[in-house]
Every structure is written in structure tokens, then in C-alpha cells.
Amino acid sequence: MDLPNGSSEAPFSFSMLVNDKRYRGYTFQFIALLLLIFAMAYLGWNLTQNLAAKGLNISYQFLRVPAGYDINQRLIEYTSQSTHLRASIVGVLNTLLIAFLGCIMATVIGVFAGILRLSNNWIVAKLMAIYVEIFRNVPVLIWILIISGIFIVALPQPRSFRGENPEATMLWDAFAFTGRGIYAPKPLFNEGSSFVIVAFLLSLAAIFAYRRYAREKLYSEGVLLPTRWPSIALFFVPTVVVFFIAGSPIGVEYPELKGFNFKGGIWARGSLIALWFALSIYTGAFIAENVRAGIQAISKGQTEAAAALGMRPNFVMNLVVLPQALRVIIPPLISQYLNLTKNSSLAIAVGYMDITGTLGGITLNQTGRAIEAVLLLMLFYLIISLSISAVMNVYNNSVKIKER
Secondary structure (H helix, E strand, O other), X not given: OOOOOOXXXXXXXXXXXXXXXXXXXXXXXXXXXXHHHHHHHHHHHHHHHHHHHOOOOOOXXXXXXXXXXXXXXXXXXXXXXXXXXXXHHHHXXXXXXXXXXXXXXXXXXXXXXXXXXXOOOHHHHHHHHHHHHHXXXXXXXXXXXXXHHHHHHHOOOHHHHOOOOOOOOOEOOOEEEEOOEEEEOEEEEOOOHHHHHHHHHHHHHHHHHHHHHHHHHHHHHOOOOOOHHHHHXXXXXXXXXXXXXXXXXXXXXXXXXXXXXXXXXXXXXXHHHHHHHHHHHHHHHHHHHHHHHHHHOOOHHHHHHHHHOOOOHHHHHHHHHHHHHHHHHHHHHHHHHHHHXXXXXXXXXXXXXXXXXXXXXXXXXXXXXXXXXXXXXXXXHHHHHHHHHHHHHHHHHHHOOOOO
């Protein structure tokens, strides 16, 4: 209904901040924010006063002091004479490495296990159910210790690769699986290798763009374009062509048995491999349940309609069921990624030096700066958790149903 001519809203007054429902919510939120700020300020002031009373103060000067300890697994140069800050950075990179590898492997395991749990094959479905129930109901620390022990006992030591008739042999003369870890070829980047790397990244972008185009073509026009062989061609052909044009700028360094151990190549310690497998298999069990629930949330009519159109079962799952199930799977999947990242703090149980083992372990014990070290640990895990949540939320918003 139109308002009479000349009528207007009442002028704003401070009483409207409480009496008017349009402003009341903002008022209470602002008051709650002020109370939270004052509470945090009081706690900080109380902490500084108590520390001053005991002759202590919060200082991060200890980060410039030489660490004085070695780190077995590292991605950047580090010696015992490096600073505690350098040791903390090595720990951060080790944590990010295990989190990245773990999230990828856990996703692969979880998706396959979740789909196989719904298999029509009774044996396969029950085996996946047993896997899920066993790994979900046993603490992850126990699985880390069990898998680490299996790796140490089951895999041979480097001395087994010696002699004319060795007890163990390298895989393709390039990979050595030992109780000390896995040795693999190491790429050597020479002049011109940047062109090959750029070509490889562009080929990956082209694969995603083509597969997205093929999906949109199918949904909009019902035209099914091939994706497997074009994706393989886009993955290999540009990179290989640029590789030879640039004069083969990327070489390979193979591990070789010299003395009592392997030299050269990439060495992934047994603690890294054991922790990676344990966290991935454990978290994969939870992801499998998320995938199963997401698939079962899709109406059976969707599957029956796709089958009626003559689509094969693998196309029905990949093109009809999973794209819709992702809207249900992604939110709990974010929580599983966060849990895996935080569970990596148990790495010290198998001797893998992550940020908790360096900054929250040896550095804290050597310097006695418990408050500073714990605050930095909390800040690191908070930033990582928020970053993972932000990235996954962006993807979640891209796959959710767009309302008009």
C-alpha cells in the first residue's frame, strides 16, 4: 500500500538502537564485541603483570640464537648452527608437507572407499565397512606407531642391497624401499628448465579448462565429448615438445648404494612415509563415510533417469551423482582436512620433526620460553586452519546450487 503524500519515516534517534528491530541486532553485536575486546585486553594485561612480578617478560629474541640441534628431514638448508627461527621454518615446511600429501592421499582413499561401500558386491562392500570401522575406532596415534613398526620390520635395510646376489633389489634401478626410508630419483633443473615448468603448468590449466568445457557441453546440449585421451595428450605433448626444444634442460640423479647407505636422489625418511600413510588411511576412513552419506543423499531417481538415457554406470557416478553429492560432502570434508593437519602434531612419536617437534619441543625446552613458543604454535595452526577453510569454502561456493 502506498504511503500518503508527504509522509516520511521517523527521524533517527538513539532510542531506536534498542527499540527498533532494524538496529537492535547491530547494537547487541557491537556491545558483545566491546566486551570481548575488554576481556582479551584484561587477560593480556593480567598476564604481563604476573610475568613482571616474577621478573619475566615476553620476548622473541631467542629466535635469533643458534639452535644447536639437527633436524633429520628438511626441505631447505639447515645446520645445527642455524637459528631457532630457521629451525621453526623447517618445522613449518615439514608440517605443510605432511598436511598436503596427507590431504591428497586421504581424499583418494576416502572417495574410493566411500564408493565401494555402496557396491553391489557384498564382499567388497563389507571389506570397506570393516576398514572404515577399524580405522575410525582406534586412536590415530596407535595407527602411527603400528604402521611405523611395520615399515621398519617389513622393509629391508640398505645392506640387503649389497653383494652379487642381494636379498633386495631396486625397483627399475631407480627406487629403493628400505627400513630407513624410500630413495627416489631427484630432478636436476638446469638452464631453460623454467620453460618446461611453465609448459607443464599451462597443460594442467588446459586439461581443467577442456574438462569443464566438456561438462558444460554435456549439460547444456547433451553432447558427450571424449575426455580421457585429450587429457592425456594435453598432459604429455606440450611438456615433451618444449622439453626437447629447450635442449632437455631437466636431468635426473639416481640414488646409488655407496658404503652402508644410499647416496644421491631424494630421501624420504621412514618416519615421513609412516606418518603420511597413517594419517591418510585414518582420515580416509572418515572421508569415506562423508562420501557414502553424500551419495546416498542423492535421489535414486537421478541414477535411474541417467541409466534410462543409456549412460554407463561410471558415467552416471562421475557426471550425475558425484557433482551433486559434492554439495553434501565438501562441508564435512573441510573438517577432516583440518583434523589431519592438527593430527600431524603427533609426528614426534615417530621422530618426524614438524613445527611441534622443533618450536614446541626442542626449542621450547632449550630456551624455556614456553609462553612465546606456545603462542607461535597457536598462531601457526590458526592461520593454517583458516587458510584451508577459506580455500575449501571458495570451492564449496562454486559447486553449490545457484539460486535466482
